[in-house]
Amino acid sequence: MDATPTGGLFPGGLEPGPAVPASPALPAAPPRLRSPDRKQVLLRPCALEDLIGQDHDARIVWDVVGRWDLGRFLERVKARGESPGRAAIDPRLGVALWLFAYTRGVSNGRELGRLCREHDAFRWLCGGVSVNYHTLNDFRVDHRQALDGLLTQMIAALISQDLVKVHRISTDGTRVRAGAGRSSFKARDALERHLEAARAHVAAMNRQADDPTMGLKRKKAAERAARQRAERIEKAMDELAKVEAAKAAQKDKPSKHRPAKASTTDPEARQMRMPGGGTAPAYNVQFAVANEGRAVVAVGVTNAGSDVHEATPMREQAGGRAGLAVEEQLVDGGYIGLAAVDEAAAAGTTLYAPVPKPKKKEADPHAPKKTDTPAVAEWRRRMGTEAAKELYKERAATVETVNGECKTYRGLTQVLVRGIEKVKCVALWSALAYNLVHFGRQLLA
Numbered sequence: 001m002d003a004t005p006t007g008g009l010f011p012g013g014l015e016p017g018p019a020v021p022a023s024p025a026l027p028a029a030p031p032r033l034r035s036p037d038r039k040q041v042l043l044r045p046c047a048l049e050d051l052i053g054q055d056h057d058a059r060i061v062w063d064v065v066g067r068w069d070l071g072r073f074l075e076r077v078k079a080r081g082e083s084p085g086r087a088a089i090d091p092r093l094g095v096a097l098w099l100f101a102y103t104r105g106v107s108n109g110r111e112l113g114r115l116c117r118e119h120d121a122f123r124w125l126c127g128g129v130s131v132n133y134h135t136l137n138d139f140r141v142d143h144r145q146a147l148d149g150l151l152t153q154m155i156a157a158l159i160s161q162d163l164v165k166v167h168r169i170s171t172d173g174t175r176v177r178a179g180a181g182r183s184s185f186k187a188r189d190a191l192e193r194h195l196e197a198a199r200a201h202v203a204a205m206n207r208q209a210d211d212p213t214m215g216l217k218r219k220k221a222a223e224r225a226a227r228q229r230a231e232r233i234e235k236a237m238d239e240l241a242k243v244e245a246a247k248a249a250q251k252d253k254p255s256k257h258r259p260a261k262a263s264t265t266d267p268e269a270r271q272m273r274m275p276g277g278g279t280a281p282a283y284n285v286q287f288a289v290a291n292e293g294r295a296v297v298a299v300g301v302t303n304a305g306s307d308v309h310e311a312t313p314m315r316e317q318a319g320g321r322a323g324l325a326v327e328e329q330l331v332d333g334g335y336i337g338l339a340a341v342d343e344a345a346a347a348g349t350t351l352y353a354p355v356p357k358p359k360k361k362e363a364d365p366h367a368p369k370k371t372d373t374p375a376v377a378e379w380r381r382r383m384g385t386e387a388a389k390e391l392y393k394e395r396a397a398t399v400e401t402v403n404g405e406c407k408t409y410r411g412l413t414q415v416l417v418r419g420i421e422k423v424k425c426v427a428l429w430s431a432l433a434y435n436l437v438h439f440g441r442q443l444l445a
Contacts, residue, residue: 048123048124048127048128049124051120051121051123051124052120052121052124056121056124057100057103057121057440058096058100058121058122058124058125060436060440060441060444061096061099061100061103061125061436061440062092062096062125063444064436064440064443064444065092065095065096065099066092067157067443068095068150068153068154069149069153070091070092070095070146072143072145072146072149073091073094073095073143073146074091076142076143089129089131089135089139090129091143091146093125093126093127093129093131094136094139095150096125097112097116097122097125097126097131097136098112098136098139098140098429099429099432099433099436100121100122100125101115101122102410102411102429102430102432102433103410103433103436103437105409105410105411106411107410107411107426107429107430108416109133109134109136109137109140110133112133112136113131113132113133113136116131140417140425140426140429141417141421141422141425141426143425144421144422144424144425144428147425147428147429147432148428150428150432151296151299151321151428151431151432151435152321154295154432154435154436154439154443155295155297155321155322156321156322156323157443158293158295158435158439158442158443159322159324161442161443161445163293163295163439163442164290164292164293164295164297164439165290165292165293166290166297166318166319166321166322166324166326167292167324167325167326167327167328168290168291168292168326168327168328168329168330168394169288169289169290169291169297169298169314169315169318169326169328169329169330170288170289170291170329170330170331170394170395170398170399171286171287171288171289171298171310171311171314171315171329171330171331171335171399172286172287172331172332172395172399172400172403173284173285173286173287173307173310173334174275174284174285174287174403174406174407174412175272175273175274175275175282175283175284175285175305176282176283176284176285176407176412176413176414176415176423177274177280177281177282177413177414177415178266178269178280178281178282178283178414178415178423179265179266179269179281179414179415179416179417179418180263180265180266180269180281180418181265181281182271182280182281184263184264184265184266184281185261185262185263185271185281186236186261186262186263186264187259187260187261188237188240188259188260191233191236191237191240191262191264192237194233194264195230195233195234195237198226198229198230198233199230201226201229201230202223202226202227202230204226205219205222205223205226205227206223208222229264232264232265232267233264235267235268236262236263236264236267237262238267239262239263239267239268240260240261240262243260243261243262243270244260247260263281265418266281266418266419267419268283268303268418268419268420269281269282269283269303269418270282270283270303270304270305272284272305273305283301283302283303283415283420283423284301284302284303284304284305284307285299285300285301285412285423285427286298286299286300286301286302286307286310286314287299287399287402287403287406287431288314288315288317288318288399289398289399289402290318290398291330291394291398294398294401294402294438295435295438295439296402296431296434296435297318297321297322298314298315298317298318298321299317299424299427299428299431300313300314300317300424300427301420301423301424301427302420303420306334307331307332307334307335308334308335308336308337308340309337309340310335311329311331311335311340311343311344311351312340312343312344312347315329315344315347315349316347325347325348325349326347326349327348327349327350328349328350328351328352328391329344329349329350329351329352330352330353330391330392330394330395330398330399331351331352331353331395332353332354332395333353333354333356335353336353336354336356338372338373338376341353341373341375341376341379342373342375342376344375345374345375345378345379346375350382351379352382352383352388352391352392352395353379353383353392354383354392355379355380355383355384364384365380365384366380366381366383366384367380368380368381402434405434406430406431406434410430410433410434411426411429411430411433412426412427412430
């Protein structure tokens with residue numbers, strides 16, 4: 001008999017078979033994980049030379065430094081021949097460590113000391129030489145003249161390879177926050193009280209020299225700290241006299257009638273108006289940058305809040321390093337005093353700077369005045385031309401970008417060293433690192 005379709009899910013009369021009973025649920029298995037086992041012993045022979053690749057930036061820094069004359073660093077080394085004393089750190093190592101650190105945005109001795117222990121690139125540079133942050137910090141600020149010479153050597157190499165030309169430079173200053181606190185600035189009467197207390201403290205520390213309960217090392221540290229504080233306050237008194245003289249020379253404005261103050265922790269720092277608004281203890285760091293090549297060719301540091309007297313020394317420094325005359329210099333309005341225009345003209349340099357707006361709105365700012373010298377009159381006429389205005393745009397594209405990079409990535413956010421000389425060392429490291437980042441590979445070509 002033929003099967004009759006049932007009309008179910010399976011046509012042709014075929015019905016599904018009996019249901020298969022489901023298997024009972026299995027218990028959940030534990031997850032398989034790979035967990036660290038730090039007790040296992042590794043047999044991994046490795047030379048320091050194998051820590052970094054052959055094209056690593058640390059090798060570039062090391063090779064560039066190896067081409068420089070570091071003789072001026074060796075002049076201060078006391079450990080010589082068989083004389084007693086611990087051997088000094090190799091200046092090539094010190095220079096390479098700090099330069100590589102600044103290219104990585106590291107400008108702190110403690111952090112650099114940690115990296116020398118833990119980071120492969122810094123360990124490769126050290127090559128088994130142990131360094132601590134005291135040694136590193138001292139090396140960074142003890143060789144200002146030698147660092148200045150390194151920048152000259154670098155500029156000479158860049159010029160010889162036609163990577164940089166200094167016939168046209170741009171100059172700009174940037175205010176860098178100092179390590180001193182606002183509350184450390186005191187007026188004369190407060191400084192005199194602090195100085196009296198500091199001298200009394202020094203005398204008390206000297207009397208403790210015979211105290212048998214204190215260790216020798218602790219006594220020496222206490223005496224040194226007391227003596228250094230007294231010396232800083234004495235220095236602050238000297239700097240206060242300079243501030244008072246500067247205020248006396250000012251025109252009659254509200255700041256002239258405020259009491260003169262100096263810092264007890266960093267006497268050479270000054271209260272300055274900062275880019276973000278307000279005032280803070282700061283230094284004025286000056287850079288001159290070659291428009292062709294964009295290398296830093298001059299570095300300066302002052303504690304003056306104005307740039308008006310800095311155009312000439314920065315131009316002379318750049319020309320001296322290169323051994324060539326600076327034909328054109330671009331500066332902003334803060335550098336302009338009529339004397340600066342005359343000095344540039346006398347040196348054979350064409351100065352490009354904005355002309356101040358006249359007090360009378362209808363007056364033409366580019367029209368020479370009766371009292372102008374020939375150089376000043378020519379400057380006014382020059383800055384009214386379209387060619388000068390177009391050329392002046394290069395300043396923002398050169399030195400201002402260098403200032404921004406150095407403040408953001410090359411250690412000039414805030415300087416924690418004290419005094420103009422040490423701050424200039426920091427500025428030189430920053431400039432050298434900037435040039436090395438942009439020209440390191442070309443210098444080895």
